């Protein structure tokens with residue numbers, strides 16, 4: 001399928017160092033971005049679908065690096081069915097499992113956690129709710145896992161490991177497990193802050209320094225933050241990416257943001273949601289955090305979009321996250337909400353208003369064109385000006 005979007009008002013790249021792409025058009029084909037900035041007449045003639053964006057803003061689809069995935073589009077913890085489809089309508093095109101800890105009766109023995117990770121990965125490789133891509137099979141680190149286990153898991157395609165929910169007696173017990181997971185090439189993630197599900201997992205600065213995980217999950221608290229004095233220690237004494245989440249502490253999220261900017265390491269700043277959790281099922285969780293970090297700080301909205309897209313893709317080695325030729329054609333069209341005092345998506349975000357979704361593409365396929373059913377209505381609605389495909393791409397329902 002070959003698709004073009006024309007008359008885009010602003011193209012946000014996902015790269016905070018060069019946040020805008022000049023031009024007004026995007027061409028997608030075979031699931032990838034082919035051209036970003038301009039297209040020619042021959043391109044449009046070859047397209048199955050052409051969309052007039054009516055001046056709205058294009059951004060990479062959000063990559064939520066902290067979603068509580070189980071099996072299927074169902075959250076056992078919140079008894080929520082279909083939440084991932086709604087997250088797509090909120091702008092999330094890729095979800096990374098924060099480990100499958102919410103699976104009812106989840107095992108804690110070595111064979112059990114290995115089997116759970118492999119089963120989750122193999123199921124999610126075949127399932128895309130609403131068109132969203134889900135990366136699951138984040139192995140829960142438990143005492144007893146050996147180098148041979150990690151090598152076996154890696155050979156089966158497991159590339160994510162999670163510390164924080166294991167039956168350890170001290171967080172320092174994770175140090176050798178994280179090292180072994182890293183030796184197998186995995187991206188290691190660690191719970192940060194006060195305890196949540198497991199009472200043994202209050203993990204603070206000294207633990208993070210010893211562990212040297214690739215990503216400090218919810219560094220602003222999930223939901224309880226570590227002591228303030230530990231933030232600088234983690235920033236200076238680890239290389240970990242610092243994930244802030246919607247379900248955490250907003251004051252320490254801002255503290256983290258200002259710290260990474262001051263210390264010139266914004267690449268390490270990731271925005272995720274840590275949902276569904278007790279805080280709720282939040283389809284707009286990503287755009288809400290992007291908006292909060294933009295309007296409460298002195299830093300531009302396009303940087304916060306990068307923290308939810310390109311920065312995450314770099315840390316997790318994904319081919320999405322940027323509007324660049326050759327990258328996955330996962331993108332959103334967003335606009336200022338109808339009735340907002342600011343007339344563009346970026347100005348609205350900076351002023352503290354969430355935006356309206358008006359289209360979502362994953363793997364180059366439109367998942368809806370028109371009004372998102374999980375955001376406010378937009379100022380402008382794109383128009384399909386050419387469609388050689390039999391289906392329309394209207395959203396299935398307009399609920400709010």
Ligand SMILES: [Zn+2]
Pocket residue numbers: 066068098222274275277
């Ligand atoms: Zn979590």
